[in-house]
Amino acid sequence: MATEGEDRQSFAAASPNASTRTFNVGTRRSLLARAQATEVVKALRAAWPEHNFEIHAMSTTGDINQKTALHKFNEKALWTQELEVLLEEKKLDLIVHSLKDMPTQLPVDLILGAVTEREDARDAFVLKSSYVGTYKSLEDLPEGAVIGTSSLRRSAQLRRAYPQLKFADVRGNIGTRLSKLDDPNSEYTAIVIAVAGLQRLGLTNRITSYLSKENGKMLHAVGQGALGIESRNGDQAVAELLSRIGCDRTTRAVLAERQLMRTLEGGCSVPIGVETRWTSKSAYSNTQAGVGSKPADVYDQLTGAAKSESSSDSDLSDELILNAIVVSLDGQDAVEIETRRVVTTHEQANDLGFEAAKLLVNKGADKILEKVQLNRGIIQEQGNA
Numbered sequence: 311m312a313t314e315g316e317d318r319q320s321f322a323a324a325s326p327n328a329s330t331r332t333f334n335v336g337t338r339r340s341l342l343a344r345a346q347a348t349e350v351v352k353a354l355r356a357a358w359p360e361h362n363f364e365i366h367a368m369s370t371t372g373d374i375n376q377k378t379a380l381h382k383f384n385e386k387a388l389w390t391q392e393l394e395v396l397l398e399e400k401k402l403d404l405i406v407h408s409l410k411d412m413p414t415q416l417p418v419d420l421i422l423g424a425v426t427e428r429e430d431a432r433d434a435f436v437l438k439s440s441y442v443g444t445y446k447s448l449e450d451l452p453e454g455a456v457i458g459t460s461s462l463r464r465s466a467q468l469r470r471a472y473p474q475l476k477f478a479d480v481r482g483n484i485g486t487r488l489s490k491l492d493d494p495n496s497e498y499t500a501i502v503i504a505v506a507g508l509q510r511l512g513l514t515n516r517i518t519s520y521l522s523k524e525n526g527k528m529l530h531a532v533g534q535g536a537l538g539i540e541s542r543n544g545d546q547a548v549a550e551l552l553s554r555i556g557c558d559r560t561t562r563a564v565l566a567e568r569q570l571m572r573t574l575e576g577g578c579s580v581p582i583g584v585e586t587r588w589t590s591k592s593a594y595s596n597t598q599a600g601v602g603s604k605p606a607d608v609y610d611q612l613t614g615a616a617k618s619e620s621s622s623d624s625d626l627s628d629e630l631i632l633n634a635i636v637v638s639l640d641g642q643d644a645v646e647i648e649t650r651r652v653v654t655t656h657e658q659a660n661d662l663g664f665e666a667a668k669l670l671v672n673k674g675a676d677k678i679l680e681k682v683q684l685n686r687g688i689i690q691e692q693g694n695a
Contacts, residue, residue, distance in 0.1 A: 319348075319365040332362040333551065336393045336402040339367040340483045345510045346537050347406040350426060350555070357554035366402065368392060390540070394420060397540065403548050405540040409533030409564060410504075412540065414572035423541035423548060424556035425564055429506035431535035431585075433464065433521040433528050436508075437500045439492045445500075447519050448472055448526055455499040458491060462639060462682075463531055464502050466581035469641030471527035484511060502528070506535040522585065529583025529635050532567040536560055559588070559623065562659040566632055569663025574636070574675065580682060585633040588626040589650075628654045632666050636675040639682055645673040 333354075337347035344367055351363045369392075394417055396402045404423060416422065435448055445451055448468070458480035459465050465477045478497055480487050484507050491498045502521065508514050521528035539556075541548045563586040571582055630653040635646040647669040653659050670676075 319344075319367070330360055330362060331547070332364060333403045333548070334401065335363055335365045336396060336405040337365060337367050337407075338393070339369045342484055342507050342511060343367065343406070343408075346408065349510070350406045350537060350539060353426065353555040354551060358551060361551075366396075394540070397542060400542075403541070403545070404552070407538045407540060408507075409536040409538035410531040412533065412538045414532075414568045416540065419543050420540055421543045422538050424539045424552035425561040426537045426539070426555060427557035428536040428560040428563070429509050430520075431530045432505045433502050433526075433530055433534075434505045434508055434517040435500060435519045435521055435526065436488070436491065436503055436516050437518045438496075438498060440494065441499060442518070445518070448475070448500075448521075451475060451499060456497045458487065458498040458501040459503075461502075461531070463581045463583050463637075464528065466637035466639055466641055467528050467583055467635065468502070469639075470637055470644055471641075473641065484508065484513065488513075488516065504531075504534055523633055529585045529633060532571045532582065532584055533564050536564050538564075559626075562653050562656065563588075563630060565656055565659035566630060566653065566663040566666070569660040570632070570634055570666045570670075571663075573664050573667035574670065574679060580679065581637045581639065583635045583637070587631050589629045589631060590625050591627045628652050630659075630662060632662055634666050634670060636670055636678050638678050643674075643678055645670050645675040645678060647673065 335347055335351055337343045344365070347365045347367070351365060354361075354363055390405070390407060390412060393402065393405045397405055397420060398417065409425060412422070437445060448457075448471075451472075453474040454476055456476045456478050457465075457468060458478055459468075460479050460481050468475060468477065480490055480498065480501055482490065484503065487501055487503065490496055491501050500518070505514075505517065505520060508517060519526065523529055539552055541552065567584045567586060570584060571580075574580075574582060629650055631648065631650040633646070633648045635644060637644040647666060649662065649666050649669055651658065651662050651665070653662055667675075
């Protein structure tokens with residue numbers, strides 16, 4: 311399969327035989343998206359060496375329009391729709407997404423077929439190269455310093471925590487954003503960007519500090535750091551493929567996050583931040599006995615670092631802690647909650663996300679989100695005038 315304006319990369323089977331089949335894997339055209347798709351295909355090749363896999367990369371609406379601020383779009387499938395059409399038409403067999411860009415409401419015949427092991431879910435504070443060594447954290451920045459971000463979630467939380475700073479939109483792939491940051495003539499002092507993207511491109515040397523609830527007062531995006539694989543509902547061949555490469559612990563955590571967002575009817579351009587982490591077995595046991603410290607306090611060093619959690623999976627319990635925040639665009643109003651429950655099934659994960667959403671609404675999150683949507687509508691009308 312090939313379409314106009316599409317790039318293709320093939321991964322041939324080591325020893326083709328009568329049962330060999332070629333599966334078509336869709337992704338966006340950016341360097342990061344290709345790296346993510348290659349990561350998934352390598353896992354598939356290791357699990358299914360008898361099959362062939364071809365990566366088909368194409369540009370989506372979000373890739374083509376690099377000038378409009380993300381919050382001015384009113385498209386829930388900004389990064390996915392064109393690829394989903396090809397999946398529905400059976401020109402693709404599966405699509406690899408950054409899960410944070412994947413809508414929580416999918417087309418009726420498509421499903422989230424698998425989630426692979428999560429990388430670090432946190433955001434990174436990245437300084438302009440000429441300022442490296444001068445500042446070490448957001449707290450160090452002088453009044454009026456400009457932070458580049460295209461995310462309402464990031465800018466809202468940062469406005470709340472650091473009202474002395476200024477914010478400016480920055481669009482483009484990771485390389486473009488770093489180039490804009492380092493331009494001596496640019497206004498940016500720093501940018502905030504996902505750690506996982508920098509990891510996958512070998513650019514962790516650019517990270518000045520890691521941001522989390524405890525460090526920098528920043529909760530990450532729903533699904534951030536994880537790769538979601540979209541497939542057709544009822545495609546048993548693809549379901550069998552994906553059964554060997556998914557990470558169930560990651561899946562349970564992100565399902566809770568996605569259910570929270572789905573219940574609040576939020577999207578990638580709405581200021582909802584989350585943080586999920588598994589308690590250790592000892593902390594959970596002690597807490598159940600009534601003699602332990604609060605796991606969120608004791609194990610906050612695991613905050614957002616799902617990859618390191620999974621590397622010591624045997625030390626973790628099935629109790630999942632979910633922190634969530636909804637912030638007004640100006641940072642003046644915020645609702646924040648923490649809840650937890652034992653999560654051993656996907657149904658329990660969805661229950662936790664729904665419970666967290668109800669807690670937020672009970673504290674007024676719905677009113678904040680209504681105001682956010684109203685403000686976005688005004689901005690869009692002004693942009694179209």
